[in-house]
Amino acid sequence: xxxxxxxxxxxxxxxxxxxxxxxxxxxxxxxSSARAEAAPVNVGVIMPLSGPNAQFGINxxxxxxxxxxxxxxxGGIAELGGAxxxxxxxxxxxxxxxxxxxAQRLITQQDMTAVLGAFxxxxxxxxxxxxxxRDIPLLTMSFADQITGRGYKNIFQVVAKASVIGKAQFEYTxxxxxxxxxxxxxxxxxxxxTAYGTAQxxxxxxxxxxxxxxxxMDDAYPLGITDTTPLIxxxxxSGAQAVFPVSYLNDSLLIIRTMxxxxxxxxxIGGAAGYVIPDFEKGLGEFxxxxxxxxxxxxxxxxxxxxxxxxxxGYFMVHEALEHAVCLExxxxxxxxxxxxxxxxxxxxxxxxxxxxxxxxxxTGGAVQFDQTGLNVLSVPLMVQWRGKDxxxxxxxxxxxxxxVWRS
Amino acid sequence: xxxxxxxxDGLLIGGVYAVISIGLTLVYGVMGIVNFAQAEFLTIGMxxxxxxxxxxxxxxxxxxxxxxxxxxxxxxxxxxxxxxRVLAAPSVAxxxxxxGLLIVIENGSLLLFGSQFRSVTTSYQTMSLSLGPLFISxxxxxxxAMSLACGVALWWFMRAxxxxxxxRATAQNPAAAKLMGIDTALMYKxxxxxxxxLTAFGGAVILPYVTVYPGVGGQFVVLMFTxxxxxxxGSVAGAVVGGLAVGVIQSLSSLFxxxxxxxxxxxxxxILVLAVRPQGLVGASR
Numbered sequence: 099x100x101x102x103x104x105x106x107x108x109x110x111x112x113x114x115x116x117x118x119x120x121x122x123x124x125x126x127x128x129x130s131s132a133r134a135e136a137a138p139v140n141v142g143v144i145m146p147l148s149g150p151n152a153q154f155g156i157n158x159x160x161x162x163x164x165x166x167x168x169x170x171x172x173g174g175i176a177e178l179g180g181a182x183x184x185x186x187x188x189x190x191x192x193x194x195x196x197x198x199x200x201a202q203r204l205i206t207q208q209d210m211t212a213v214l215g216a217f218x219x220x221x222x223x224x225x226x227x228x229x230x231x232r233d234i235p236l237l238t239m240s241f242a243d244q245i246t247g248r249g250y251k252n253i254f255q256v257v258a259k260a261s262v263i264g265k266a267q268f269e270y271t272x273x274x275x276x277x278x279x280x281x282x283x284x285x286x287x288x289x290x291x292t293a294y295g296t297a298q299x300x301x302x303x304x305x306x307x308x309x310x311x312x313x314x315m316d317d318a319y320p321l322g323i324t325d326t327t328p329l330i331x332x333x334x335x336s337g338a339q340a341v342f343p344v345s346y347l348n349d350s351l352l353i354i355r356t357m358x359x360x361x362x363x364x365x366x367i368g369g370a371a372g373y374v375i376p377d378f379e380k381g382l383g384e385f386x387x388x389x390x391x392x393x394x395x396x397x398x399x400x401x402x403x404x405x406x407x408x409x410x411x412g413y414f415m416v417h418e419a420l421e422h423a424v425c426l427e428x429x430x431x432x433x434x435x436x437x438x439x440x441x442x443x444x445x446x447x448x449x450x451x452x453x454x455x456x457x458x459x460x461x462t463g464g465a466v467q468f469d470q471t472g473l474n475v476l477s478v479p480l481m482v483q484w485r486g487k488d489x490x491x492x493x494x495x496x497x498x499x500x501x502x503v504w505r506s
Numbered sequence: 507x508x509x510x511x512x513x514x515d516g517l518l519i520g521g522v523y524a525v526i527s528i529g530l531t532l533v534y535g536v537m538g539i540v541n542f543a544q545a546e547f548l549t550i551g552m553x554x555x556x557x558x559x560x561x562x563x564x565x566x567x568x569x570x571x572x573x574x575x576x577x578x579x580x581x582x583x584x585x586x587x588x589x590x591r592v593l594a595a596p597s598v599a600x601x602x603x604x605x606g607l608l609i610v611i612e613n614g615s616l617l618l619f620g621s622q623f624r625s626v627t628t629s630y631q632t633m634s635l636s637l638g639p640l641f642i643s644x645x646x647x648x649x650x651a652m653s654l655a656c657g658v659a660l661w662w663f664m665r666a667x668x669x670x671x672x673x674r675a676t677a678q679n680p681a682a683a684k685l686m687g688i689d690t691a692l693m694y695k696x697x698x699x700x701x702x703x704l705t706a707f708g709g710a711v712i713l714p715y716v717t718v719y720p721g722v723g724g725q726f727v728v729l730m731f732t733x734x735x736x737x738x739x740g741s742v743a744g745a746v747v748g749g750l751a752v753g754v755i756q757s758l759s760s761l762f763x764x765x766x767x768x769x770x771x772x773x774x775x776x777i778l779v780l781a782v783r784p785q786g787l788v789g790a791s792r
Contacts, residue, residue, distance in 0.1 A: 149721055152621035291766055319765045324716055324725055327515045327643065328760035328768075335508060347623055348717050355715065358632035359643045381625040381717070385632060 136179035139439045141166070141429065142186050142204045144215035144225055149192030150322055151346055153377060154217045154418055158239075159187060160411050161419030162214060165426045165457060168406075177434045183426075190216045192321075194224035201228040210234050211439045214425050217418050219245065219260070219293035226253050235445040237429055239394070239421035241370075242293040243300075246471040252445055253472045256424050256461070257394040258479055260294060263370070264301020266479035267342060267392035270493045271367045272309055274390070274481065275340070278504035286315035286338035288329055288345075288353070289369070295344045298369050302342050314338050323349050330356040344369030351381040358385055365390065365505065367481075376413045379487055386484045388503050393482045395420050396491045398499050400460035414488060420460050427457040428466050462497065507639050512757045518646040520753020524746045525653035526708035526726065527733035528660065529701035535740035536677045536697035539589065539600050543607035544705055545723035545730055547577045549615060551706025552718035559626045559713075566626055567648055570710035577706030581699035589698060590691065608723075616720040625717040645714040652711040656704065657746060664742070673697055728769075732776055738786025747787050 143162055145155030166183045174180040188204050190197035197216060204210065205228065212235040216222045219242035229236040230250045238245060238253070241260035246253060258266075268285070275282050287302050289295035295318065306313050314336040317329060326349065333341055341364060343353050350372030357366065368391035372378060379386040397404035397415040407415035407423075415423075428448070433439055436447040452467040463476030481493035483502055492502035530544045551573035558569035584607065592599045628645075635642040664670035675683040676693040684690050709718075716722065729752060737748025752772060759771035779787065 148616060148621040150623075150719070152719070153623060156622065317764060322725055323765070325515075325519055325756075327519075327646075328512070328757060328765055331508060331511055331515070332760075351625055351717065352715070355632050356643070359634040359645075360641050361634070361636075377623065377625070381627065383627050 136174070136181040137439070138182045138184035139175065139178065139211050139433060140184050140186055140208050141426070142188065142201070142210045142213035142215070144188045144190045144197065144201055144204065144213060144221075146192045146197075146216060146218055146221060147187075147189040150348060151192045151218050153347060153375065154371070155190070157375065157416045158215075158217050158418045158422045161407065161415065161421075161423040162426050164407055164410060164419075165423045165430075169430060175430060175433055177437045178439060181439065183430070186210070190218075190221045190225070192218065192221070194220045197221040198224040198228055201225040205229070205232050205234060211433065211441055211444055212237060212429050214238070214422060214429070216240070219297070223293060226250060229253070232441075233445070234441045235429075235448055237425035237448075239418060239425060240294070241394075242297045244293060244297065246473040250472065254425075254428075254448055254468050254474075255472055256421055256428065256466055256474045256477065258477045259473065260297030261301035261304065263392055263394065263479045264298035264303075264344070265305040266301075266481075267298070267367060267369055268302050268305030268309070268311075270392065270479075270481040271340060271342075271365075271390065272305075272311070274493055274502045274504050277502070280504060282311060282339050284312045284314045284336070284338050286333050286336050286341040287313060288315070288317045288319060288333070288341065288343050290321050290323070290345050290349055291318040292321055294371070295369075298344045302344075315341075319349070321346070321349075323352065326352040326356050329353070330360055330362065333357070334360055334362055338364060340365045340367060342367050342369065343373075345372050347372040347375065347377055347381075350378060354382055354385055354389065363505070367391065370394065370417065374482060374489055375416050376487070379484060387486070388505065389484045390492070390502070391482055391489070392479050393417050393489075394477060394479055395424075395461055396480060396482050396489060397460070398488075398491055399462070399480075399497060400457075403457060403460055420457070423457045424461055424466065428453045431456075508761060509758075511640050512761050513754055514640060514642065515646070516754035516757030517750055518643070518650045518753070519757065520750035521650040521653045522646075522708055522712055522749075523729060523733050523752050524749025525656050525711075526705045527730045527737075527745045527749055528657065528742055529703070529705040530730055531734040531737070531740055531742060531745040532704070533698055533701040534734070535742070536673060537589075537593065537694055539593070540604070541698075541701070542601065542604040542727075543611060544702065545727035546608050546611035547581070547702040547705045547723075548709040548726055549718065549720065549723040550577050550580065550611065550702075551709030552713050552716070552722060553615060553619060553624075554706065555710035555713045556624050556626060556718050560624075565628060566710050566713035567652060570652060570707050573710035574703040574707040578699045578703035581702035582695050584702075585695045585698035586691075590694065593694070612720055612723065619720065621720060623717040623719045626713055628714050631714050643715075648714070649711040653708060656707055660700075660704065660742070669693075669696065732772065736776055736779055736786060738788040741786070741788045744786050744788035751787065 147155045170182045174182045188200045219240040222238045222240035235252050239257050243259045243261050246255045289299040370393050373391035395417045404415035431453050432444050432447040436443040454465045462478045466474050469475050482489040483492045490500045492498050533541045554573040554576045555566040555569040558564040630644040633644040672688045673693050676690050680690050733748040733752050737744025755772050756768045
């Protein structure tokens with residue numbers, strides 16, 4: 099049956115790819131037929147636009163489109179004679195093998211300056227194998243350590259690595275609990291078993307170990323899980339004082355709902371992804387209130403920028419949208435610096451330099467600088483907490499917008 | 507105690523597996539066709555209930571009859587216009603038709619509704635009953651009760667009503683049934699529509715704890731086939747036994763193994779059962 103399904107989604111890819119391509123190809127013509135045309139800069143955008151992770155792909159695409167439209171309306175890239183940014187959007191689906199194929203096709207069909215994508219770490223890893231072979235820079239906000247851990251030359255990760263994020267997820271929580279006079283001795287970890295969940299769980303384990311905290315439950319579960327009752331049964335029996343679930347959307351809703359059913363009120367500290375998008379609050383209502391989550395950036399750190407997103411799309415600028423906006427900002431700055439849209443020139447300009455200003459103001463660290471592996475060394479994770487329909491930065495103290503609430 | 511809890515959870519989940527799989531077994535039992543698109547009617551049922559909740563404010567459980575009706579109507583047309591043409595055709599043609607239907611429905615809903623997840627919010631979603639140290643999840647309990655009611659209604663329909671008897675007669679011997687004045691084409695339409703309607707009904711009652719998106723059927727399709735083959739393809743009682751068995755096996759396995767191995771354990775049991783009883787647990791009593 100799995101064959102039938104991949105057959106089904108292959109049809110969607112092609113259609114989504116075609117219509118997406120047609121739409122973005124058409125828009126510059128409509129906008130700019132009057133001026134003498136500089137060759138547009140092609141930027142591939144490969145995102146999961148169907149399947150279980152589609153919502154994140156759509157959010158990411160929205161962020162990128164916002165920045166591209168703003169640059170194009172302001173006259174394009176002056177250093178290249180007003181060249182416009184031409185986004186070529188493709189659906190990676192939620193399957194890594196398809197993501198690789200889609201990347202291959204995209205690069206073969208058109209000259210690409212760079213590729214942005216693909217939120218889901220396992221998809222990004224699949225795409226990076228293609229872009230690395232073809233020497234095209236890939237800018238990403240995926241978390242997994244593997245992304246910059248393989249010695250690739252053409253990959254650029256704008257956020258901290260999953261192991262660092264996982265460690266912070268534990269350490270910030272311990273610090274918040276301590277500030278409230280509580281002490282955590284036993285914790286539970288549950289994570290979906292793809293590249294992202296596995297890597298972040300490693301970080302959590304390392305953090306707990308360093309603090310001499312006992313991990314009383316440590317369970318992976320498959321992506322697309324439809325029943326989390328066994329996990330929560332186990333959690334209830336484990337005696338954990340806090341639970342650290344690392345999950346995308348569907349599983350995060352299931353976990354919190356099942357916990358409430360079983361009257362488990364221990365704090366849940368999410369691992370970004372499903373815990374920091376509006377759908378989380380939509381699905382849980384009052385039960386979302388005060389849920390903590392680790393994150394890599396938050397819209398309240400740069401409200402003057404992120405309000406533009408809310409105005410256009412009607413919901414707060416989720417971190418994947420913001421960080422993908424940063425990816426494009428960094429890319430455009432590198433193009434300006436290189437005065438070239440050639441992939442290898444841009445990759446050279448990306449390495450080592452420090453990027454500031456524009457959308458980069460939304461990042462922790464206030465700047466982006468890649469080391470030789472392509473990792474942004476300035477990004478630090480932060481902790482957010484749900485307040486009504488918004489998430490608020492509550493830790494570390496120096497950037498917090500509000501004090502954390504801790505109920506053990 | 508965790509053992510009892512696991513059995514309880516497994517039975518509650520298994521009841522729903524049973525009702526979504528009865529449709530598959532019913533269609534096979536009456537017409538001898540394996541409907542690969544069956545799980546897509548689960549998606550249709552879930553979307554119907556979601557829209558009823560979002561726009562009419564109807565609780566998904568109350569919207570279940572509506573889901574049933576929508577899928578019943580679609581099934582009626584599909585049987586009359588498409589499947590009827592391949593009833594006598596080689597089974598390859600039948601497989602192609604239902605697999606094609608699967609692709610059309612999945613991508614059609616992707617086109618119409620988009621790929622995002624939709625979840626309902628109900629008051630009982632986060633409630634449970636305490637039975638001593640045991641927890642009974644309210645949404646699971648409601649889904650189970652609705653499935654049970656649906657199963658009993660079907661049982662009564664098949665046993666006691668004229669239509670049910672005529673349908674069983676058609677299943678046993680279409681030629682003889684025709685000679686007795688039974689409109690077999692009508693019976694086929696009825697069986698197919700009823701089958702997909704039941705699956706859609708199951709889709710609506712699980713909506714409080716499963717989010718809906720166009721590919722959600724894919725999460726259940728393998729389970730549905732396991733349920734009916736485990737119980738005995740074509741047997742309604744078999745689907746009930748199979749559904750409960752699958753639920754309990756999944757739930758118990760997660761006591762001893764990581765939850766990722768849930769389906770591995772299920773399929774090992776599945777293979778063993780088939781090795782000993784190829785006709786399934788209940789056998790081929792149609």
